[in-house]
Amino acid sequence: MDLGPHAPFILGAYGFTGLVILGLVAHAFLDRRAQERALARLAQEPPPRGRR
Numbered sequence: 612m613d614l615g616p617h618a619p620f621i622l623g624a625y626g627f628t629g630l631v632i633l634g635l636v637a638h639a640f641l642d643r644r645a646q647e648r649a650l651a652r653l654a655q656e657p658p659p660r661g662r663r
Contacts, residue, residue: 614621
């Protein structure tokens with residue numbers, strides 16, 4: 612496959628897009644773990660008392 616004189620731009624754009632997608636997936640994975648930890652911590656705490 613010949614991409615012509617624009618090959619560096621095309622391959623760079625695909626590479627950059629791949630990195631962005633990888634970063635978004637990693638962020639979603641790490642954020643999910645953080646949210647699960649926060650929910651588990653909230654489930655263990657007793658509800659607040661005395662304030663209405």
